[in-house]
Amino acid sequence: MxxxxxxxxxxxxxxxxxxxxxxxxxxxxxxxxxxxxxxxxxxxxxxxxxxxxxxxxxxxxxxxxxxxxxxxxMINEAYAADLINELCTKLEDPARILPGGYLYMMDVIGDPMLMQKLGRVFASHYRGAKVDAVMTMATKGIPLAYAVAAQLHVPVSIVRHEQRITEGSIVSINYVSGSTKRIQTMSLARRSLKPNSNVLIIDDFMKAGGTIRGMMDLVMEFQSTVAGVGVLTEAIHEDEKLVDDYLSLTKLSKVDAKTRTIQVEKGNFFQQS
Amino acid sequence: MxxxxxxxxxxxxxxxxxxxxxxxxxxxxxxxxxxxxxxxxxxxxxxxxxxxxxxxxxxxxxxxxxxxxxxxxMINEAYAADLINELCTKLEDPARILPGGYLYMMDVIGDPMLMQKLGRVFASHYRGAKVDAVMTMATKGIPLAYAVAAQLHVPVSIVRHEQRITEGSIVSINYVSGSTKRIQTMSLARRSLKPNSNVLIIDDFMKAGGTIRGMMDLVMEFQSTVAGVGVLTEAIHEDEKLVDDYLSLTKLSKVDAKTRTIQVEKGNFFQQS
Missing domain, CATH: 1.10.10.10 (Winged helix-like DNA-binding domain superfamily/Winged helix DNA-binding domain)
Structure with a gap:
C-alpha cells in the first residue's frame, strides 16, 4: 500500500x-x-x-x-476536569434516588463512550505503574474496568459473588462487607489471573471498602501485588474506610431520601496535585 | 489551534x-x-x-x-476472517475442556482488544440497522456488548439473573433454559431501556438459545423490537434451537471430554455471503 x-x-x-x-x-x-x-x-x-x-x-x-x-x-487534564464536573451535575439529579438510599447509575455505566473516557483518566494516571492486569467485580465494575484495560493493553479478571462451575478451579475468599457487616464470598477462576501480576483494581462504587478490601486479599492469594485502586464513585461513610489508598473520580457526599437531595463532588483523584 | x-x-x-x-x-x-x-x-x-x-x-x-x-x-473482511480463524484455533486447545463439557473462555473474553475487534465485526454488520440499544446478559456477554455498542454509539442494557434491589423498579420474566429445561428468571431495570427501542442482542454463548429467547421476550415487554442477535460462540445442540435468526462468530461443533478433543469452526456469520 x-x-x-x-x-x-x-x-x-x-x-x-x-x-x-x-x-x-x-x-x-x-x-x-x-x-x-x-x-x-x-x-x-x-x-x-x-x-x-x-x-x-x-x-x-x-x-x-x-x-x-x-x-x-493520556487525557487532557482540563478535559477530564470538565468531564467529571458534568458527571457530578448529572449524578445530582434527585430522580436517581432509589429506595434505601441507593442511587440509580445504570445510565452512566451503560454509556460505553463515557466509560471509555473515564477509563482513559485512570489509564493515563497508571500509565507508568507497570500494570499487568485489571481486576473488577461483576457486574457493574466491568465496563469501566475494560475501558481502563484496553488503554493499558492488559487483560481483565472478573471476580464474582457466585461460585460458578463453568470456569474450572476457582479461588474463593470470604470477606466482610464494610457497610452491612455480613460475611460474603468472592471467587476468581484460578486461570483468570497469572501469579506475580501487578493488579489494578477498578470498581464502580465504594462505600466502606469491604469489596475492594476483599479483592486486595484475593490479589495476595494469587501471589500478586496491587498496583492501585480506582473507583467511579465513593460514598461517604461514617466509620473508617477499610481501604486507605484509592482514587475516586466522584464522591457522593450527601444523599437525603427525605428531602430528595443529592450532593456529588469531584473525587480525591482531583485533589492530589 | x-x-x-x-x-x-x-x-x-x-x-x-x-x-x-x-x-x-x-x-x-x-x-x-x-x-x-x-x-x-x-x-x-x-x-x-x-x-x-x-x-x-x-x-x-x-x-x-x-x-x-x-x-x-467497518471491519476489513479479510482481516475479520483471519481474526476468526485464529480464534477458532485458539479455542480448540484441549486444555480448555472443563468438567461437564464446559469450555474455559475467560482468557478470550478477558482480552479487551480482542473484544473491541470482535465488537467491530458486529457493529459493521448492523451499521445500517438503526440500532438504538445493545442488550446483553450479565456477566460474560458484557465485554462484547460494550465493544459493539461503543462502535454503534448506543447505550447498553444489562439483563441479570438476580433480582437486584439497587436499580429501582425492574421488569422480570421467567424463561425456560433450553438445555437444562429449568425455569429461570431474568430482570432488567425499568429505566434501563427506553420503550420503542430497536435492540441488538449480544451474548457470549448460545446453546439451545433459551437465554436469547428470554431476552427477545424481555425486549417485547419494553414495547421494543429486536434488531438482531449476535453471539460469540454457539454450541451444537441436538434439538431444534429456540432462536432462528442469529449470527454467530464461532461454532463449537464438537467437545469430547473423554478423548479431550474440541472442534471449533467459523460461525454462520461467515456463511451468509
Whole structure:
C-alpha cells in the first residue's frame, strides 16, 4: 500500500490508537507503506506533536536494533476536569434516588463512550505503574474496568459473588462487607489471573471498602501485588474506610431520601496535585 | 489551534474514531483549526479514501445547512476472517475442556482488544440497522456488548439473573433454559431501556438459545423490537434451537471430554455471503 504523507498519517494515527502501550518497530511502517525510515520518523514527529499538544498521549521512540515507537494514551487534564464536573451535575439529579438510599447509575455505566473516557483518566494516571492486569467485580465494575484495560493493553479478571462451575478451579475468599457487616464470598477462576501480576483494581462504587478490601486479599492469594485502586464513585461513610489508598473520580457526599437531595463532588483523584 | 494539513489529519482521525455514528458539522473543524471549509473538505476526502480503501469505515458527508460528516466503522473482511480463524484455533486447545463439557473462555473474553475487534465485526454488520440499544446478559456477554455498542454509539442494557434491589423498579420474566429445561428468571431495570427501542442482542454463548429467547421476550415487554442477535460462540445442540435468526462468530461443533478433543469452526456469520 503506497500512501503519501497525508494518507500515511491517517492510517498511522488509527494504528497507534488501536495499539496503545505496544512497541512497534519503525520497519513495520516503512515496509507497510514502502517509505523510507526517515519519512516515517518525520510522520511520527508530526503525530507526536499533535498528541502531546492536545495531551492525548505520549509517543515514545526508542533507538537501536530493537527500537520502536510506542503510543501511551493520556487525557487532557482540563478535559477530564470538565468531564467529571458534568458527571457530578448529572449524578445530582434527585430522580436517581432509589429506595434505601441507593442511587440509580445504570445510565452512566451503560454509556460505553463515557466509560471509555473515564477509563482513559485512570489509564493515563497508571500509565507508568507497570500494570499487568485489571481486576473488577461483576457486574457493574466491568465496563469501566475494560475501558481502563484496553488503554493499558492488559487483560481483565472478573471476580464474582457466585461460585460458578463453568470456569474450572476457582479461588474463593470470604470477606466482610464494610457497610452491612455480613460475611460474603468472592471467587476468581484460578486461570483468570497469572501469579506475580501487578493488579489494578477498578470498581464502580465504594462505600466502606469491604469489596475492594476483599479483592486486595484475593490479589495476595494469587501471589500478586496491587498496583492501585480506582473507583467511579465513593460514598461517604461514617466509620473508617477499610481501604486507605484509592482514587475516586466522584464522591457522593450527601444523599437525603427525605428531602430528595443529592450532593456529588469531584473525587480525591482531583485533589492530589 | 492552528494546524497545517498534516497536523489536522492526525487530530481529525482521532476525533472521528472517537465519535462514530455521529454527524459532525464541517464548521466544527473549520472553526477548531481556523481553516477554510474547502481545506477541511479536502482533509475529509483524504481520510475517506484511506478508511474506505482499508475497509476501516465509511465517511459519509451530507450537504446543506444541517450538513455534516459521519464516520461509520467497518471491519476489513479479510482481516475479520483471519481474526476468526485464529480464534477458532485458539479455542480448540484441549486444555480448555472443563468438567461437564464446559469450555474455559475467560482468557478470550478477558482480552479487551480482542473484544473491541470482535465488537467491530458486529457493529459493521448492523451499521445500517438503526440500532438504538445493545442488550446483553450479565456477566460474560458484557465485554462484547460494550465493544459493539461503543462502535454503534448506543447505550447498553444489562439483563441479570438476580433480582437486584439497587436499580429501582425492574421488569422480570421467567424463561425456560433450553438445555437444562429449568425455569429461570431474568430482570432488567425499568429505566434501563427506553420503550420503542430497536435492540441488538449480544451474548457470549448460545446453546439451545433459551437465554436469547428470554431476552427477545424481555425486549417485547419494553414495547421494543429486536434488531438482531449476535453471539460469540454457539454450541451444537441436538434439538431444534429456540432462536432462528442469529449470527454467530464461532461454532463449537464438537467437545469430547473423554478423548479431550474440541472442534471449533467459523460461525454462520461467515456463511451468509
Amino acid at each position: 503506497k500512501y503519501r504523507r497525508s494518507g500515511r498519517l491517517v492510517d498511522m494515527t488509527e494504528y497507534f490508537l488501536a495499539h496503545p502501550h505496544q512497541s512497534i518497530p519503525l520497519t513495520y511502517f516503512s515496509e507497510k507503506y514502502g517509505a523510507a525510515k526517515s519519512s516515517i520518523s518525520e510522520d511520527i514527529g508530526i503525530m507526536k506533536e499533535v498528541f502531546e499538544e492536545k495531551q492525548l498521549g505520549i509517543v515514545e521512540t526508542s533507538a537501536g536494533a530493537t527500537g520502536g515507537v510506542m503510543f501511551i494514551p | 492552528k494546524y497545517r494539513r498534516s497536523g489536522r489529519l492526525v487530530d481529525m482521525t482521532e476525533y472521528f474514531l472517537a465519535h462514530p455514528h455521529q454527524s459532525i458539522p464541517l464548521t466544527y473543524f473549520s472553526e477548531k483549526y481556523g481553516a477554510a471549509k474547502s481545506s477541511i473538505s479536502e482533509d475529509i476526502g483524504i481520510m475517506k479514501e484511506v478508511f474506505e480503501e482499508k475497509q476501516l469505515g465509511i465517511v459519509e458527508t451530507s450537504a446543506g445547512a444541517t450538513g455534516g460528516v459521519m464516520f461509520i466503522p
